[in-house]
Amino acid sequence: MTYPIIDTHAHLDDNRFQTDLAQVLQRSLDAGLERIITIGIDRETSEASVSLAAKHPLLRAAVAIQPNHVHEINPGDWExxxxLARDPSVVAIGETGLDRYWKKAPFDLQIEYFFKHLDYAAELNLPVIIHCREAEQDIVDCLKKHFEKRGPVAGVMHSFTGSPEVAEACLACGLHISYAGMVTFKNAEEIRLAARRIPEDRLLVETDSPYLAPMPHRGRRNEPAFVKHTLEFLAELRGVSEAHLGVATTVNARKLFKLPNPS
Known part of the structure; x- marks a missing residue:
């Protein structure tokens, strides 16, 4: 079955793709992918993402300093x-957000840089890609403050694992919701509670490659072609055809990231 797919979140600069990226991209094309967004998490990986997007037509880039790295910022990194955000290959600011799980960076510094990213994305009219781990209420509080100041937040909660209530709060602020491989895991029923209810015009799919490959590839290095399994799972979960959801999520991604229709 042929339908377009966009992997809205991958880390193709990761050294696990160093020796076979060309083959990974070919498998992506063979699986029907029309675009992959490769994501930066600090200065070095943001530069690498922009460089990859310049070399490979299948790719677009996002740039940011991820919350677990804000304490490592050197002079000139934010600038x-x-x-980089003004490069033509860049379609989003991300990933940014908040993380209470790893406890690597002071939380007040994470919040400071989350707002910096949100404000700069709004200035450039770019969407944001938001990381959240064990900080759902903090994210919602920040989004509401930004919403009150600037209006709806264009962007996406990436690899969403939150409750239906958190999803509703994020949707109310203007965001899309994206699901990665974890929604396919046998013990992920809580994730699926929200996945059944996300409005179709706000739903996206991703891999978060090379992390957390979906079933039936769990435990392997993840890669963009595997997004097809997540899409198939979500389609069955929501009671629609794979082709229908493939088209819907692709249209959503094109609109959010201002990606041209290749046809």
Whole structure:
């Protein structure tokens, strides 16, 4: 069955793709992918993402300093992210957000940089890609403050694992919701509670490659072609055809990231 797919979140600069990226991209094309967004998490990986997007027509880039890395910022790093964000290959600011799980960076510094990313994305009219781990209420509180100041937040909660209530709060602020391989795991019924209810015009899919491959590839290195399994699972979960959801999520991604229709 042929239908378009966009993997809205991958980390193709990761050294696990160093020796076979060309084959990974070919498998992506063979699986029907029309675009992959490769994501930066600091200055170095943001530069790498932009460089990859310049070399491979299948790719677009996102640039940011991820919350677990904000304490490692060197002089000039944030200014470099701002510069990179203006590159024609860049379609989003991300990933940014908040993380209470790893406890690597002071939380007040994470919040400071989350707002910096949100404000700069709004200035450039780019969507944001938001990371959240064990910080759902903090994310919602920040989004509501930004919403009150600037209006709806264009962007996506990436690899969403939150409750239906958190999803509703994020949707109310203007965001899309994206699901990765974890929704396919046998013990992920809580994730699926919200996945059944996300409005179709706000739903996206991703891999978060090379992490957390979906069933039936769990335990392997994840890669963009595997997004097809997540899409198939979500379609069955929501009671629609794979082709229908493939088209719907692709249309959503094109609109959010201002990606041209290849046809």
């Amino acid at each position: 470099r992210i701002q510069e």
